[in-house]
Amino acid sequence: MSASGSRHIPVLGREAVEWLSLRSGGIYVDATFGAGGYSRMMLEVAGTRIIGIDRDRNAVAGGFALVDQSGGRLTLVEDRFSRLAEVCAGEGVPLVDGVVMDVGVSSMQLDQAGRGFSFRLDGPLDMRMGHDGPTAADVVARASEADLANIIYIFGEERHSRSVARAIVAARKEAPITTTRALAELVAKVVWSKPGDIHPATRTFQALRIFVNEELDELHLALSAAERVLKPGGRLAVVSFHSLEDRIVKNFFVERSKAGGGSRHLPEIESAPPSFSVLTKRPVTPGDNEIAANPRARSAKLRAAERTAAPAHAAGALPAWPSLADVMRGG
The missing domain is CATH 3.40.50.150 (Vaccinia Virus protein VP39)
Known part of the structure; x- marks a missing residue:
């Protein structure tokens, strides 16, 4: 980092x-x-x-x-x-x-509001480390409720992933979720935290960032x-x-x-x-x-x-978790 x-x-x-x-x-x-x-x-x-x-x-x-x-x-x-x-x-x-x-x-990515990585800085919901492919806003807009719940649970280890996914799907029917502040405020309404805990949106943001960048x-x-x-x-x-x-x-x-x-x-x-x-x-x-x-x-x-001097091992199959390509095409 x-x-x-x-x-x-x-x-x-x-x-x-x-x-x-x-x-x-x-x-x-x-x-x-x-x-x-x-x-x-x-x-x-x-x-x-x-x-x-x-x-x-x-x-x-x-x-x-x-x-x-x-x-x-x-x-x-x-x-x-x-x-x-x-x-x-x-x-x-x-x-x-x-x-x-x-x-x-x-x-340096976290500290640039325009990159959309941080819920502490309002900016476009982007989160891409590179400059191509779907943004976090695209995932939030298009992923099914089940896919969103899986993404947030697997990559964010968020126990309330189903509640967050449900809230996202309900909110996007009213208006697109395009900024970091909008998503953070939405998550904070369904993930409760005590004083001194991490921000309620921390795990959801982590999950989307990991997923968007594979x-x-x-x-x-x-x-x-x-x-x-x-x-x-x-x-x-x-x-x-x-x-x-x-x-x-x-x-x-x-x-x-x-x-x-x-x-x-x-x-x-x-x-x-x-x-x-x-x-x-x-x-x-x-x-x-x-x-x-x-x-x-x-x-x-x-x-x-x-x-060591031994030959490289054969590369194993990647884990069977949600795929960015599959989620974006509705698979």
């Missing part, structure tokens, strides 16, 4: 970069460039080459000055981080020494892509900000580091050799000073693993 500012350090940024164990001459991927915090730190190691990726063209444009300062060592590409293998191949780099990912919405699918695909591009001994560091993301990262590392199956009662189960060795047995979390300086850091978790 990045904020704007040339000297900004991402949450757990130093720790993430340290886990990459950078070396001169190494090639590294900053898969979620944002405000460039990871890239800037990696460029401090002489001789490194960085490929930065971001689906947000504003973030890419904001990094042009750093590209100029890097003396040719930083390349920026506007693309989804799920396509990092294709991006690397396009840059003539089939294998890299390290990949870092900072999963979720960035602070964030969890993207994360699944990006982890598999990193597995394919990392050299033996290359390292992957991932910082996540809520349980849905962290669970995906944790399960990926557990699955990819398994040494085989079987027991004394059952024959050995044939399985692919481990493609990763987990470096962080428990997730690294921010210290009190970092949380005090940036309250958004409170939920951050960092996990890291090192690539």
